[in-house]
Amino acid sequence: MSLVVPLVEAAGAGAVGGKAASLGELSRAGVAVPPGFAVTTEAFALALAALDAGGELRAGIEALDPGDLPAIAAAAARFRALVAAVPLPAEVAAAIGSGYAALGGGGADGGGAGDPDVAVRSSATVEDSAEASFAGLQDTYLGISGEAAVLDHVRRCWASLYNDESVAYRRRLRLPEAGVAMAVVVQRMVAPRAAGVMFTRSPVTGDRSVVAIEGTWGLGSALVSGDVTPDSWAVSKITGEITTRRVSPKLKIHSYVLGVDATSPHVQVADMPDELRDAPCLTDDEIRALAAVGRRVEAHYGAPQDIEWAVLDGDAEPSARIVLLQSRPETVWAARGSAPAGAPKPHAGDHVLALFGKHL
Numbered sequence: 001m002s003l004v005v006p007l008v009e010a011a012g013a014g015a016v017g018g019k020a021a022s023l024g025e026l027s028r029a030g031v032a033v034p035p036g037f038a039v040t041t042e043a044f045a046l047a048l049a050a051l052d053a054g055g056e057l058r059a060g061i062e063a064l065d066p067g068d069l070p071a072i073a074a075a076a077a078r079f080r081a082l083v084a085a086v087p088l089p090a091e092v093a094a095a096i097g098s099g100y101a102a103l104g105g106g107g108a109d110g111g112g113a114g115d116p117d118v119a120v121r122s123s124a125t126v127e128d129s130a131e132a133s134f135a136g137l138q139d140t141y142l143g144i145s146g147e148a149a150v151l152d153h154v155r156r157c158w159a160s161l162y163n164d165e166s167v168a169y170r171r172r173l174r175l176p177e178a179g180v181a182m183a184v185v186v187q188r189m190v191a192p193r194a195a196g197v198m199f200t201r202s203p204v205t206g207d208r209s210v211v212a213i214e215g216t217w218g219l220g221s222a223l224v225s226g227d228v229t230p231d232s233w234a235v236s237k238i239t240g241e242i243t244t245r246r247v248s249p250k251l252k253i254h255s256y257v258l259g260v261d262a263t264s265p266h267v268q269v270a271d272m273p274d275e276l277r278d279a280p281c282l283t284d285d286e287i288r289a290l291a292a293v294g295r296r297v298e299a300h301y302g303a304p305q306d307i308e309w310a311v312l313d314g315d316a317e318p319s320a321r322i323v324l325l326q327s328r329p330e331t332v333w334a335a336r337g338s339a340p341a342g343a344p345k346p347h348a349g350d351h352v353l354a355l356f357g358k359h360l
Helices: 013-028 041-052 056-062 070-084 088-103 146-161 162-175 284-301 332-337 348-358
Strands: 002-006 037-038 115-124 139-147 181-190 194-199 212-217 233-235 242-247 252-256 265-271 303-310 322-329
Touching: 002 088, 013 037, 013 041, 013 115, 013 181, 013 284, 013 322, 037 088, 037 115, 041 056, 041 070, 041 088, 041 146, 041 181, 056 070, 070 146, 070 162, 088 146, 088 181, 115 146, 115 212, 139 146, 146 181, 194 284, 212 284, 233 284, 233 303, 242 284, 322 348
Parallel strands: none
Antiparallel strands: 002 037, 037 181, 115 139, 115 181, 194 212, 194 303, 212 233, 233 242, 252 265, 303 322
């Protein structure tokens, strides 16, 4: 297995994790995603072998009582510290450095020449499945610049596999630690005009005839962190009509700042400009274009999706300014739909009679 693969070639959750595998599949399907590469689980395994070659530390985590949260927290903290402290094997550091250099620099959405700004994102082998969602349990870092910083943040992503919440969730699901690994996605940063999430079924009612969209100005991290109440829309898959809309007061904005020096934050949090606070972050054309992309992605995977999106600035048509940052199976309503609504009866009328009998 390669230590690093271009994102467009990333495939197989066991090799590149759920996030990278999904982004690679989207790329190959012709959906726009920011360019990047995946640091594979082989690189993680080489680093982990330096501190737990025999698997004793992982066996200790697997033996933890799911209900003993203090013990989980203590064990997770010890493991995180070890992972973050282990020097990168020379071949891993060289492969990541080469992948980063290949992304290039300059341009509208990067840093200086040869030193692009990137997002470094966890891609665990157990996340983003239809049976379980580890969304938000591992770490993502935005606006990282320079090879040394990228290498450091790859290790931080590896360590986040042992965040308290992630370990506790795995223990509740009784997942074997031997099957858990961490790949990492490194992608060119984009500076979106607006960003957010969309669900190809209603997250409230489970209705599969609509696409539900939530968004805010700037980076979607403002929505994920809870800094804003997002604008929201529902779009009918049947007619394309925007059936509901809610524009919320948005008090904060997370902005990606181009051209700052290495000591300044590339992602800045500020008060929302007055003229944007109560203004919708998307036009109707952008809303319909997003819904169309969502339907296309759902059709590709054959199941409802939970999608992270960004809309870039510019004069191009809305469909040309949309990039996807992630697509994962929707899990809440999928889990509810896995159980039958009721036991089958010999005749259709028997269901009515049974319901009537309950009220006698």
